[in-house]
Amino acid sequence: MLQQVNQLWSLLDDMSENSPEAYQKFIRHHLEEGMKQFSPPDPHMCFQTRILEFSEKLLYVNICSWSRVPAPKSESDPVPLGGGKLEENVEGTEIYSVTDVAYNPEVLKKGSEGPMERDQLICLAMKYIEEQHSLHLSHTYTLLKDKLKGSKKQMKQRLTGKAGPAQTAKEIASGESGASLLQQLTNLKIADKENEENNPSIQLPSDIRYPKKPGLIEEISSTEFDSGNKVETPKYQLLIKDENEKAKTIQLRVELPEVSSVTECNLSVSKDDLVIDVPKKYRLQLDLPETISEDIVTAKFNKKTHILAVGMPIK
Known part of the structure:
Protein backbone atom coordinates (compact mmCIF):
# COMPACT_ATOMS: atom_id res chain seq x y z
CA MET A 1 0.00 0.00 0.00
CA LEU A 2 2.82 2.42 0.86
CA GLN A 3 4.40 1.70 -2.52
CA GLN A 4 1.11 2.52 -4.25
CA VAL A 5 0.84 5.79 -2.34
CA ASN A 6 4.38 6.78 -3.34
CA GLN A 7 3.56 5.97 -6.96
CA LEU A 8 0.49 8.20 -6.76
CA TRP A 9 2.52 11.08 -5.34
CA SER A 10 5.09 10.68 -8.09
CA LEU A 11 2.31 10.67 -10.67
CA LEU A 12 0.90 13.93 -9.34
CA ASP A 13 4.36 15.52 -9.34
CA ASP A 14 4.73 14.59 -13.00
CA MET A 15 1.25 15.92 -13.65
CA SER A 16 2.16 19.36 -12.27
CA GLU A 17 5.10 19.55 -14.67
CA ASN A 18 3.84 17.76 -17.76
CA SER A 19 0.07 18.25 -17.68
CA PRO A 20 -0.75 21.67 -16.18
CA GLU A 21 -4.45 21.44 -17.15
CA ALA A 22 -4.97 18.17 -15.28
CA TYR A 23 -3.00 19.56 -12.34
CA GLN A 24 -5.16 22.72 -12.26
CA LYS A 25 -8.28 20.53 -12.28
CA PHE A 26 -6.89 18.59 -9.33
CA ILE A 27 -6.12 21.81 -7.42
CA ARG A 28 -9.53 23.31 -8.26
CA HIS A 29 -11.30 20.26 -6.90
CA HIS A 30 -9.46 20.50 -3.58
CA LEU A 31 -10.04 24.26 -3.42
CA GLU A 32 -13.78 23.68 -3.77
CA GLU A 33 -13.69 21.09 -0.98
CA GLY A 34 -11.63 23.46 1.16
CA MET A 35 -14.09 26.30 0.60
CA LYS A 36 -16.84 24.15 2.10
CA GLN A 37 -14.66 23.22 5.07
CA PHE A 38 -13.34 26.72 5.83
CA SER A 39 -16.36 28.80 4.88
CA PRO A 40 -17.36 31.30 7.61
CA PRO A 41 -20.46 30.79 9.81
CA ASP A 42 -23.67 32.16 8.30
CA PRO A 43 -26.39 33.77 10.50
CA HIS A 44 -29.62 31.76 10.59
CA MET A 45 -31.72 33.25 13.39
CA CYS A 46 -31.37 35.17 16.65
CA PHE A 47 -33.40 34.87 19.83
CA GLN A 48 -33.50 36.75 23.12
CA THR A 49 -33.78 35.25 26.59
CA ARG A 50 -32.64 36.17 30.12
CA ILE A 51 -29.80 35.12 32.39
CA LEU A 52 -31.31 34.40 35.83
CA GLU A 53 -28.42 35.21 38.13
CA PHE A 54 -28.02 37.71 40.98
CA SER A 55 -29.43 40.41 38.72
CA GLU A 56 -31.28 39.45 35.55
CA LYS A 57 -29.90 40.60 32.21
CA LEU A 58 -30.69 40.00 28.57
CA LEU A 59 -28.92 37.31 26.56
CA TYR A 60 -28.91 37.33 22.76
CA VAL A 61 -28.11 34.01 21.07
CA ASN A 62 -27.12 33.86 17.41
CA ILE A 63 -27.93 30.52 15.80
CA CYS A 64 -25.72 30.10 12.75
CA SER A 65 -25.10 27.62 9.96
CA TRP A 66 -21.50 26.37 9.70
CA SER A 67 -20.21 23.57 7.45
CA ARG A 68 -17.30 23.07 9.86
CA VAL A 69 -19.76 21.44 12.28
CA PRO A 70 -20.50 17.89 11.07
CA ALA A 71 -24.01 16.58 10.57
CA PRO A 72 -25.25 13.63 12.65
CA LYS A 73 -24.06 10.34 11.14
CA SER A 74 -27.49 8.79 11.58
CA GLU A 75 -30.91 9.42 13.10
CA SER A 76 -29.80 7.73 16.32
CA ASP A 77 -26.63 9.84 16.75
CA PRO A 78 -26.44 13.01 18.88
CA VAL A 79 -26.72 16.38 17.17
CA PRO A 80 -23.26 18.00 17.04
CA LEU A 81 -23.00 21.72 17.70
CA GLY A 82 -20.31 24.32 18.30
CA GLY A 83 -20.43 27.12 20.86
CA GLY A 84 -18.83 30.56 21.05
CA LYS A 85 -17.59 32.69 23.91
CA LEU A 86 -20.00 34.62 26.12
CA GLU A 87 -19.45 38.33 25.46
CA GLU A 88 -20.81 41.15 27.61
CA ASN A 89 -21.84 44.46 25.99
CA VAL A 90 -23.22 47.79 27.10
CA GLU A 91 -25.81 49.72 25.11
CA GLY A 92 -26.75 53.01 26.77
CA THR A 93 -27.58 52.09 30.36
CA GLU A 94 -28.40 48.47 29.55
CA ILE A 95 -25.91 45.61 30.01
CA TYR A 96 -26.52 42.49 27.96
CA SER A 97 -24.62 39.40 26.81
CA VAL A 98 -24.20 37.80 23.40
CA THR A 99 -23.12 34.28 22.43
CA ASP A 100 -23.35 32.02 19.38
CA VAL A 101 -24.30 28.41 18.67
CA ALA A 102 -23.43 26.75 15.36
CA TYR A 103 -25.16 23.81 13.69
CA ASN A 104 -24.46 21.97 10.46
CA PRO A 105 -26.54 23.42 7.55
CA GLU A 106 -28.41 20.12 7.15
CA VAL A 107 -29.48 20.21 10.80
CA LEU A 108 -30.83 23.76 10.42
CA LYS A 109 -32.59 22.80 7.21
CA LYS A 110 -34.46 20.10 9.11
CA GLY A 111 -35.03 22.53 11.99
CA SER A 112 -36.81 24.92 9.58
CA GLU A 113 -39.49 22.38 8.73
CA GLY A 114 -41.82 23.69 11.42
CA PRO A 115 -42.16 25.54 14.76
CA MET A 116 -41.67 22.36 16.80
CA GLU A 117 -38.37 21.48 15.10
CA ARG A 118 -37.16 25.07 15.47
CA ASP A 119 -38.09 25.08 19.15
CA GLN A 120 -36.08 21.88 19.68
CA LEU A 121 -32.96 23.50 18.24
CA ILE A 122 -33.40 26.60 20.40
CA CYS A 123 -33.96 24.54 23.57
CA LEU A 124 -30.91 22.42 22.74
CA ALA A 125 -28.84 25.59 22.30
CA MET A 126 -30.02 27.01 25.65
CA LYS A 127 -29.24 23.76 27.46
CA TYR A 128 -25.76 23.77 25.96
CA ILE A 129 -25.18 27.42 26.99
CA GLU A 130 -26.25 26.64 30.57
CA GLU A 131 -23.84 23.72 30.83
CA GLN A 132 -20.95 25.37 29.00
CA HIS A 133 -21.06 28.73 30.81
CA SER A 134 -22.52 27.55 34.17
CA LEU A 135 -25.60 29.77 33.82
CA HIS A 136 -29.27 29.52 34.67
CA LEU A 137 -31.43 30.76 31.80
CA SER A 138 -35.09 31.56 31.48
CA HIS A 139 -36.57 28.96 29.13
CA THR A 140 -38.92 31.48 27.58
CA TYR A 141 -37.50 33.26 24.56
CA THR A 142 -38.36 35.78 21.87
CA LEU A 143 -37.39 35.15 18.26
CA LEU A 144 -36.07 38.39 16.75
CA LYS A 145 -36.66 39.74 13.24
CA ASP A 146 -32.94 40.27 12.69
CA LYS A 147 -30.94 37.09 12.08
CA LEU A 148 -27.85 38.43 13.87
CA LYS A 149 -27.01 40.46 16.97
CA GLY A 150 -23.74 42.28 16.27
CA SER A 151 -21.60 41.64 13.19
CA LYS A 152 -20.51 38.52 11.27
CA LYS A 153 -16.89 39.30 12.15
CA GLN A 154 -17.67 39.38 15.89
CA MET A 155 -19.61 36.13 15.61
CA LYS A 156 -16.71 34.40 13.85
CA GLN A 157 -14.25 35.69 16.46
CA ARG A 158 -16.37 34.32 19.31
CA LEU A 159 -16.75 30.93 17.64
CA THR A 160 -13.10 30.51 16.69
CA GLY A 161 -11.61 32.21 19.76
CA LYS A 162 -9.65 34.64 17.58
CA ALA A 163 -10.21 38.16 18.88
CA GLY A 164 -8.23 41.35 18.67
CA PRO A 165 -7.62 44.27 16.27
CA ALA A 166 -7.67 43.61 12.56
CA GLN A 167 -4.31 43.17 10.86
CA THR A 168 -3.09 45.52 8.18
CA ALA A 169 -1.80 44.32 4.83
CA LYS A 170 1.74 45.28 5.93
CA GLU A 171 1.47 43.20 9.11
CA ILE A 172 0.16 40.22 7.15
CA ALA A 173 2.95 40.46 4.58
CA SER A 174 5.69 40.71 7.20
CA GLY A 175 4.14 38.18 9.57
CA GLU A 176 4.53 40.68 12.45
CA SER A 177 1.10 40.34 14.02
CA GLY A 178 1.78 39.59 17.65
CA ALA A 179 1.38 36.00 18.79
CA SER A 180 2.12 33.44 16.12
CA LEU A 181 -0.62 31.24 14.72
CA LEU A 182 1.00 28.23 16.39
CA GLN A 183 0.85 29.99 19.77
CA GLN A 184 -2.82 30.87 19.25
CA LEU A 185 -3.69 27.29 18.28
CA THR A 186 -1.76 25.95 21.27
CA ASN A 187 -3.60 28.28 23.68
CA LEU A 188 -6.96 27.34 22.17
CA LYS A 189 -6.18 23.63 22.43
CA ILE A 190 -5.29 23.97 26.12
CA ALA A 191 -8.50 25.91 26.76
CA ASP A 192 -10.61 23.34 24.92
CA LYS A 193 -8.99 20.50 26.90
CA GLU A 194 -9.86 22.24 30.18
CA ASN A 195 -13.44 22.76 29.00
CA GLU A 196 -13.76 19.08 28.09
CA GLU A 197 -12.52 18.05 31.55
CA ASN A 198 -14.81 20.48 33.39
CA ASN A 199 -17.87 20.06 31.17
CA PRO A 200 -18.40 16.43 30.10
CA SER A 201 -21.18 15.43 27.68
CA ILE A 202 -24.60 15.90 29.25
CA GLN A 203 -27.92 14.05 29.07
CA LEU A 204 -30.81 16.22 27.93
CA PRO A 205 -34.32 15.90 29.31
CA SER A 206 -36.64 13.87 27.08
CA ASP A 207 -38.85 16.85 26.28
CA ILE A 208 -36.16 18.45 24.09
CA ARG A 209 -34.78 15.38 22.34
CA TYR A 210 -35.15 14.76 18.68
CA PRO A 211 -37.38 11.73 18.03
CA LYS A 212 -35.44 8.42 18.27
CA LYS A 213 -32.22 10.25 19.15
CA PRO A 214 -30.27 10.16 22.42
CA GLY A 215 -30.16 13.63 23.95
CA LEU A 216 -26.45 14.23 24.01
CA ILE A 217 -24.63 17.41 23.16
CA GLU A 218 -21.42 16.87 21.23
CA GLU A 219 -19.31 20.02 21.33
CA ILE A 220 -17.19 20.70 18.27
CA SER A 221 -14.07 22.57 19.32
CA SER A 222 -12.73 25.40 17.14
CA THR A 223 -9.45 23.51 17.06
CA GLU A 224 -10.86 20.08 16.30
CA PHE A 225 -9.31 20.15 12.85
CA ASP A 226 -5.85 20.60 14.31
CA SER A 227 -4.14 17.19 14.19
Missing part, protein backbone atom coordinates in the same frame (compact mmCIF):
# COMPACT_ATOMS: atom_id res chain seq x y z
CA GLY A 228 -2.67 17.62 17.67
CA ASN A 229 0.88 17.29 16.36
CA LYS A 230 3.42 20.01 16.83
CA VAL A 231 3.72 21.90 13.57
CA GLU A 232 5.58 25.01 12.50
CA THR A 233 4.33 28.22 10.91
CA PRO A 234 6.39 28.42 7.71
CA LYS A 235 8.13 31.57 6.49
CA TYR A 236 6.10 33.40 3.86
CA GLN A 237 5.83 36.61 1.87
CA LEU A 238 2.50 38.18 0.87
CA LEU A 239 2.47 40.92 -1.78
CA ILE A 240 -0.14 42.77 -3.84
CA LYS A 241 1.07 43.07 -7.43
CA ASP A 242 -0.41 45.24 -10.19
CA GLU A 243 -0.80 43.14 -13.34
CA ASN A 244 -2.19 46.13 -15.26
CA GLU A 245 -4.26 49.24 -14.53
CA LYS A 246 -7.41 47.22 -13.77
CA ALA A 247 -6.11 43.88 -12.51
CA LYS A 248 -4.36 43.23 -9.21
CA THR A 249 -3.15 39.95 -7.76
CA ILE A 250 -2.20 38.82 -4.26
CA GLN A 251 0.96 36.75 -4.54
CA LEU A 252 1.98 34.42 -1.71
CA ARG A 253 5.32 32.61 -1.51
CA VAL A 254 5.69 30.02 1.24
CA GLU A 255 8.96 28.29 2.14
CA LEU A 256 8.45 24.57 2.85
CA PRO A 257 11.97 23.12 3.17
CA GLU A 258 10.80 19.73 4.50
CA VAL A 259 8.28 19.21 1.68
CA SER A 260 9.34 17.28 -1.42
CA SER A 261 6.02 16.83 -3.20
CA VAL A 262 3.01 19.03 -3.93
CA THR A 263 0.73 16.20 -2.80
CA GLU A 264 1.90 16.70 0.79
CA CYS A 265 0.26 20.12 0.81
CA ASN A 266 -3.44 20.72 1.53
CA LEU A 267 -4.42 24.14 0.17
CA SER A 268 -7.79 25.71 0.98
CA VAL A 269 -8.74 29.20 -0.24
CA SER A 270 -11.93 31.19 0.26
CA LYS A 271 -12.69 34.74 -0.80
CA ASP A 272 -11.10 36.24 2.32
CA ASP A 273 -8.76 33.67 3.88
CA LEU A 274 -6.28 30.92 3.08
CA VAL A 275 -5.06 27.78 4.84
CA ILE A 276 -2.00 25.70 3.92
CA ASP A 277 -1.65 22.48 5.88
CA VAL A 278 1.20 19.97 5.65
CA PRO A 279 0.32 17.27 8.21
CA LYS A 280 2.83 16.96 11.07
CA LYS A 281 5.08 19.64 9.50
CA TYR A 282 3.55 23.05 8.68
CA ARG A 283 0.33 25.00 9.01
CA LEU A 284 -0.33 28.55 7.82
CA GLN A 285 -3.65 30.40 8.10
CA LEU A 286 -4.00 33.95 6.76
CA ASP A 287 -6.80 36.50 6.55
CA LEU A 288 -6.36 38.02 3.09
CA PRO A 289 -6.04 41.83 2.82
CA GLU A 290 -8.43 41.95 -0.17
CA THR A 291 -11.37 39.92 -1.45
CA ILE A 292 -10.24 37.50 -4.15
CA SER A 293 -11.78 35.45 -6.96
CA GLU A 294 -11.32 31.99 -5.47
CA ASP A 295 -12.40 30.23 -8.68
CA ILE A 296 -9.25 31.25 -10.60
CA VAL A 297 -6.55 30.83 -7.95
CA THR A 298 -3.30 29.30 -9.22
CA ALA A 299 -0.73 27.34 -7.22
CA LYS A 300 2.68 25.91 -8.16
CA PHE A 301 5.28 24.08 -6.10
CA ASN A 302 8.98 24.21 -7.04
CA LYS A 303 10.69 20.97 -5.98
CA LYS A 304 14.15 22.51 -6.26
CA THR A 305 13.57 25.56 -4.07
CA HIS A 306 10.75 23.98 -1.97
CA ILE A 307 8.63 27.12 -2.45
CA LEU A 308 4.87 27.06 -2.95
CA ALA A 309 3.69 30.04 -5.01
CA VAL A 310 -0.02 30.96 -4.93
CA GLY A 311 -1.58 33.61 -7.16
CA MET A 312 -4.96 35.07 -6.12
CA PRO A 313 -6.68 37.63 -8.43
CA ILE A 314 -8.40 40.44 -6.54
CA LYS A 315 -12.06 41.00 -7.39
Whole structure:
Protein backbone atom coordinates (compact mmCIF):
# COMPACT_ATOMS: atom_id res chain seq x y z
CA MET A 1 0.00 0.00 0.00
CA LEU A 2 2.82 2.42 0.86
CA GLN A 3 4.40 1.70 -2.52
CA GLN A 4 1.11 2.52 -4.25
CA VAL A 5 0.84 5.79 -2.34
CA ASN A 6 4.38 6.78 -3.34
CA GLN A 7 3.56 5.97 -6.96
CA LEU A 8 0.49 8.20 -6.76
CA TRP A 9 2.52 11.08 -5.34
CA SER A 10 5.09 10.68 -8.09
CA LEU A 11 2.31 10.67 -10.67
CA LEU A 12 0.90 13.93 -9.34
CA ASP A 13 4.36 15.52 -9.34
CA ASP A 14 4.73 14.59 -13.00
CA MET A 15 1.25 15.92 -13.65
CA SER A 16 2.16 19.36 -12.27
CA GLU A 17 5.10 19.55 -14.67
CA ASN A 18 3.84 17.76 -17.76
CA SER A 19 0.07 18.25 -17.68
CA PRO A 20 -0.75 21.67 -16.18
CA GLU A 21 -4.45 21.44 -17.15
CA ALA A 22 -4.97 18.17 -15.28
CA TYR A 23 -3.00 19.56 -12.34
CA GLN A 24 -5.16 22.72 -12.26
CA LYS A 25 -8.28 20.53 -12.28
CA PHE A 26 -6.89 18.59 -9.33
CA ILE A 27 -6.12 21.81 -7.42
CA ARG A 28 -9.53 23.31 -8.26
CA HIS A 29 -11.30 20.26 -6.90
CA HIS A 30 -9.46 20.50 -3.58
CA LEU A 31 -10.04 24.26 -3.42
CA GLU A 32 -13.78 23.68 -3.77
CA GLU A 33 -13.69 21.09 -0.98
CA GLY A 34 -11.63 23.46 1.16
CA MET A 35 -14.09 26.30 0.60
CA LYS A 36 -16.84 24.15 2.10
CA GLN A 37 -14.66 23.22 5.07
CA PHE A 38 -13.34 26.72 5.83
CA SER A 39 -16.36 28.80 4.88
CA PRO A 40 -17.36 31.30 7.61
CA PRO A 41 -20.46 30.79 9.81
CA ASP A 42 -23.67 32.16 8.30
CA PRO A 43 -26.39 33.77 10.50
CA HIS A 44 -29.62 31.76 10.59
CA MET A 45 -31.72 33.25 13.39
CA CYS A 46 -31.37 35.17 16.65
CA PHE A 47 -33.40 34.87 19.83
CA GLN A 48 -33.50 36.75 23.12
CA THR A 49 -33.78 35.25 26.59
CA ARG A 50 -32.64 36.17 30.12
CA ILE A 51 -29.80 35.12 32.39
CA LEU A 52 -31.31 34.40 35.83
CA GLU A 53 -28.42 35.21 38.13
CA PHE A 54 -28.02 37.71 40.98
CA SER A 55 -29.43 40.41 38.72
CA GLU A 56 -31.28 39.45 35.55
CA LYS A 57 -29.90 40.60 32.21
CA LEU A 58 -30.69 40.00 28.57
CA LEU A 59 -28.92 37.31 26.56
CA TYR A 60 -28.91 37.33 22.76
CA VAL A 61 -28.11 34.01 21.07
CA ASN A 62 -27.12 33.86 17.41
CA ILE A 63 -27.93 30.52 15.80
CA CYS A 64 -25.72 30.10 12.75
CA SER A 65 -25.10 27.62 9.96
CA TRP A 66 -21.50 26.37 9.70
CA SER A 67 -20.21 23.57 7.45
CA ARG A 68 -17.30 23.07 9.86
CA VAL A 69 -19.76 21.44 12.28
CA PRO A 70 -20.50 17.89 11.07
CA ALA A 71 -24.01 16.58 10.57
CA PRO A 72 -25.25 13.63 12.65
CA LYS A 73 -24.06 10.34 11.14
CA SER A 74 -27.49 8.79 11.58
CA GLU A 75 -30.91 9.42 13.10
CA SER A 76 -29.80 7.73 16.32
CA ASP A 77 -26.63 9.84 16.75
CA PRO A 78 -26.44 13.01 18.88
CA VAL A 79 -26.72 16.38 17.17
CA PRO A 80 -23.26 18.00 17.04
CA LEU A 81 -23.00 21.72 17.70
CA GLY A 82 -20.31 24.32 18.30
CA GLY A 83 -20.43 27.12 20.86
CA GLY A 84 -18.83 30.56 21.05
CA LYS A 85 -17.59 32.69 23.91
CA LEU A 86 -20.00 34.62 26.12
CA GLU A 87 -19.45 38.33 25.46
CA GLU A 88 -20.81 41.15 27.61
CA ASN A 89 -21.84 44.46 25.99
CA VAL A 90 -23.22 47.79 27.10
CA GLU A 91 -25.81 49.72 25.11
CA GLY A 92 -26.75 53.01 26.77
CA THR A 93 -27.58 52.09 30.36
CA GLU A 94 -28.40 48.47 29.55
CA ILE A 95 -25.91 45.61 30.01
CA TYR A 96 -26.52 42.49 27.96
CA SER A 97 -24.62 39.40 26.81
CA VAL A 98 -24.20 37.80 23.40
CA THR A 99 -23.12 34.28 22.43
CA ASP A 100 -23.35 32.02 19.38
CA VAL A 101 -24.30 28.41 18.67
CA ALA A 102 -23.43 26.75 15.36
CA TYR A 103 -25.16 23.81 13.69
CA ASN A 104 -24.46 21.97 10.46
CA PRO A 105 -26.54 23.42 7.55
CA GLU A 106 -28.41 20.12 7.15
CA VAL A 107 -29.48 20.21 10.80
CA LEU A 108 -30.83 23.76 10.42
CA LYS A 109 -32.59 22.80 7.21
CA LYS A 110 -34.46 20.10 9.11
CA GLY A 111 -35.03 22.53 11.99
CA SER A 112 -36.81 24.92 9.58
CA GLU A 113 -39.49 22.38 8.73
CA GLY A 114 -41.82 23.69 11.42
CA PRO A 115 -42.16 25.54 14.76
CA MET A 116 -41.67 22.36 16.80
CA GLU A 117 -38.37 21.48 15.10
CA ARG A 118 -37.16 25.07 15.47
CA ASP A 119 -38.09 25.08 19.15
CA GLN A 120 -36.08 21.88 19.68
CA LEU A 121 -32.96 23.50 18.24
CA ILE A 122 -33.40 26.60 20.40
CA CYS A 123 -33.96 24.54 23.57
CA LEU A 124 -30.91 22.42 22.74
CA ALA A 125 -28.84 25.59 22.30
CA MET A 126 -30.02 27.01 25.65
CA LYS A 127 -29.24 23.76 27.46
CA TYR A 128 -25.76 23.77 25.96
CA ILE A 129 -25.18 27.42 26.99
CA GLU A 130 -26.25 26.64 30.57
CA GLU A 131 -23.84 23.72 30.83
CA GLN A 132 -20.95 25.37 29.00
CA HIS A 133 -21.06 28.73 30.81
CA SER A 134 -22.52 27.55 34.17
CA LEU A 135 -25.60 29.77 33.82
CA HIS A 136 -29.27 29.52 34.67
CA LEU A 137 -31.43 30.76 31.80
CA SER A 138 -35.09 31.56 31.48
CA HIS A 139 -36.57 28.96 29.13
CA THR A 140 -38.92 31.48 27.58
CA TYR A 141 -37.50 33.26 24.56
CA THR A 142 -38.36 35.78 21.87
CA LEU A 143 -37.39 35.15 18.26
CA LEU A 144 -36.07 38.39 16.75
CA LYS A 145 -36.66 39.74 13.24
CA ASP A 146 -32.94 40.27 12.69
CA LYS A 147 -30.94 37.09 12.08
CA LEU A 148 -27.85 38.43 13.87
CA LYS A 149 -27.01 40.46 16.97
CA GLY A 150 -23.74 42.28 16.27
CA SER A 151 -21.60 41.64 13.19
CA LYS A 152 -20.51 38.52 11.27
CA LYS A 153 -16.89 39.30 12.15
CA GLN A 154 -17.67 39.38 15.89
CA MET A 155 -19.61 36.13 15.61
CA LYS A 156 -16.71 34.40 13.85
CA GLN A 157 -14.25 35.69 16.46
CA ARG A 158 -16.37 34.32 19.31
CA LEU A 159 -16.75 30.93 17.64
CA THR A 160 -13.10 30.51 16.69
CA GLY A 161 -11.61 32.21 19.76
CA LYS A 162 -9.65 34.64 17.58
CA ALA A 163 -10.21 38.16 18.88
CA GLY A 164 -8.23 41.35 18.67
CA PRO A 165 -7.62 44.27 16.27
CA ALA A 166 -7.67 43.61 12.56
CA GLN A 167 -4.31 43.17 10.86
CA THR A 168 -3.09 45.52 8.18
CA ALA A 169 -1.80 44.32 4.83
CA LYS A 170 1.74 45.28 5.93
CA GLU A 171 1.47 43.20 9.11
CA ILE A 172 0.16 40.22 7.15
CA ALA A 173 2.95 40.46 4.58
CA SER A 174 5.69 40.71 7.20
CA GLY A 175 4.14 38.18 9.57
CA GLU A 176 4.53 40.68 12.45
CA SER A 177 1.10 40.34 14.02
CA GLY A 178 1.78 39.59 17.65
CA ALA A 179 1.38 36.00 18.79
CA SER A 180 2.12 33.44 16.12
CA LEU A 181 -0.62 31.24 14.72
CA LEU A 182 1.00 28.23 16.39
CA GLN A 183 0.85 29.99 19.77
CA GLN A 184 -2.82 30.87 19.25
CA LEU A 185 -3.69 27.29 18.28
CA THR A 186 -1.76 25.95 21.27
CA ASN A 187 -3.60 28.28 23.68
CA LEU A 188 -6.96 27.34 22.17
CA LYS A 189 -6.18 23.63 22.43
CA ILE A 190 -5.29 23.97 26.12
CA ALA A 191 -8.50 25.91 26.76
CA ASP A 192 -10.61 23.34 24.92
CA LYS A 193 -8.99 20.50 26.90
CA GLU A 194 -9.86 22.24 30.18
CA ASN A 195 -13.44 22.76 29.00
CA GLU A 196 -13.76 19.08 28.09
CA GLU A 197 -12.52 18.05 31.55
CA ASN A 198 -14.81 20.48 33.39
CA ASN A 199 -17.87 20.06 31.17
CA PRO A 200 -18.40 16.43 30.10
CA SER A 201 -21.18 15.43 27.68
CA ILE A 202 -24.60 15.90 29.25
CA GLN A 203 -27.92 14.05 29.07
CA LEU A 204 -30.81 16.22 27.93
CA PRO A 205 -34.32 15.90 29.31
CA SER A 206 -36.64 13.87 27.08
CA ASP A 207 -38.85 16.85 26.28
CA ILE A 208 -36.16 18.45 24.09
CA ARG A 209 -34.78 15.38 22.34
CA TYR A 210 -35.15 14.76 18.68
CA PRO A 211 -37.38 11.73 18.03
CA LYS A 212 -35.44 8.42 18.27
CA LYS A 213 -32.22 10.25 19.15
CA PRO A 214 -30.27 10.16 22.42
CA GLY A 215 -30.16 13.63 23.95
CA LEU A 216 -26.45 14.23 24.01
CA ILE A 217 -24.63 17.41 23.16
CA GLU A 218 -21.42 16.87 21.23
CA GLU A 219 -19.31 20.02 21.33
CA ILE A 220 -17.19 20.70 18.27
CA SER A 221 -14.07 22.57 19.32
CA SER A 222 -12.73 25.40 17.14
CA THR A 223 -9.45 23.51 17.06
CA GLU A 224 -10.86 20.08 16.30
CA PHE A 225 -9.31 20.15 12.85
CA ASP A 226 -5.85 20.60 14.31
CA SER A 227 -4.14 17.19 14.19
CA GLY A 228 -2.67 17.62 17.67
CA ASN A 229 0.88 17.29 16.36
CA LYS A 230 3.42 20.01 16.83
CA VAL A 231 3.72 21.90 13.57
CA GLU A 232 5.58 25.01 12.50
CA THR A 233 4.33 28.22 10.91
CA PRO A 234 6.39 28.42 7.71
CA LYS A 235 8.13 31.57 6.49
CA TYR A 236 6.10 33.40 3.86
CA GLN A 237 5.83 36.61 1.87
CA LEU A 238 2.50 38.18 0.87
CA LEU A 239 2.47 40.92 -1.78
CA ILE A 240 -0.14 42.77 -3.84
CA LYS A 241 1.07 43.07 -7.43
CA ASP A 242 -0.41 45.24 -10.19
CA GLU A 243 -0.80 43.14 -13.34
CA ASN A 244 -2.19 46.13 -15.26
CA GLU A 245 -4.26 49.24 -14.53
CA LYS A 246 -7.41 47.22 -13.77
CA ALA A 247 -6.11 43.88 -12.51
CA LYS A 248 -4.36 43.23 -9.21
CA THR A 249 -3.15 39.95 -7.76
CA ILE A 250 -2.20 38.82 -4.26
CA GLN A 251 0.96 36.75 -4.54
CA LEU A 252 1.98 34.42 -1.71
CA ARG A 253 5.32 32.61 -1.51
CA VAL A 254 5.69 30.02 1.24
CA GLU A 255 8.96 28.29 2.14
CA LEU A 256 8.45 24.57 2.85
CA PRO A 257 11.97 23.12 3.17
CA GLU A 258 10.80 19.73 4.50
CA VAL A 259 8.28 19.21 1.68
CA SER A 260 9.34 17.28 -1.42
CA SER A 261 6.02 16.83 -3.20
CA VAL A 262 3.01 19.03 -3.93
CA THR A 263 0.73 16.20 -2.80
CA GLU A 264 1.90 16.70 0.79
CA CYS A 265 0.26 20.12 0.81
CA ASN A 266 -3.44 20.72 1.53
CA LEU A 267 -4.42 24.14 0.17
CA SER A 268 -7.79 25.71 0.98
CA VAL A 269 -8.74 29.20 -0.24
CA SER A 270 -11.93 31.19 0.26
CA LYS A 271 -12.69 34.74 -0.80
CA ASP A 272 -11.10 36.24 2.32
CA ASP A 273 -8.76 33.67 3.88
CA LEU A 274 -6.28 30.92 3.08
CA VAL A 275 -5.06 27.78 4.84
CA ILE A 276 -2.00 25.70 3.92
CA ASP A 277 -1.65 22.48 5.88
CA VAL A 278 1.20 19.97 5.65
CA PRO A 279 0.32 17.27 8.21
CA LYS A 280 2.83 16.96 11.07
CA LYS A 281 5.08 19.64 9.50
CA TYR A 282 3.55 23.05 8.68
CA ARG A 283 0.33 25.00 9.01
CA LEU A 284 -0.33 28.55 7.82
CA GLN A 285 -3.65 30.40 8.10
CA LEU A 286 -4.00 33.95 6.76
CA ASP A 287 -6.80 36.50 6.55
CA LEU A 288 -6.36 38.02 3.09
CA PRO A 289 -6.04 41.83 2.82
CA GLU A 290 -8.43 41.95 -0.17
CA THR A 291 -11.37 39.92 -1.45
CA ILE A 292 -10.24 37.50 -4.15
CA SER A 293 -11.78 35.45 -6.96
CA GLU A 294 -11.32 31.99 -5.47
CA ASP A 295 -12.40 30.23 -8.68
CA ILE A 296 -9.25 31.25 -10.60
CA VAL A 297 -6.55 30.83 -7.95
CA THR A 298 -3.30 29.30 -9.22
CA ALA A 299 -0.73 27.34 -7.22
CA LYS A 300 2.68 25.91 -8.16
CA PHE A 301 5.28 24.08 -6.10
CA ASN A 302 8.98 24.21 -7.04
CA LYS A 303 10.69 20.97 -5.98
CA LYS A 304 14.15 22.51 -6.26
CA THR A 305 13.57 25.56 -4.07
CA HIS A 306 10.75 23.98 -1.97
CA ILE A 307 8.63 27.12 -2.45
CA LEU A 308 4.87 27.06 -2.95
CA ALA A 309 3.69 30.04 -5.01
CA VAL A 310 -0.02 30.96 -4.93
CA GLY A 311 -1.58 33.61 -7.16
CA MET A 312 -4.96 35.07 -6.12
CA PRO A 313 -6.68 37.63 -8.43
CA ILE A 314 -8.40 40.44 -6.54
CA LYS A 315 -12.06 41.00 -7.39
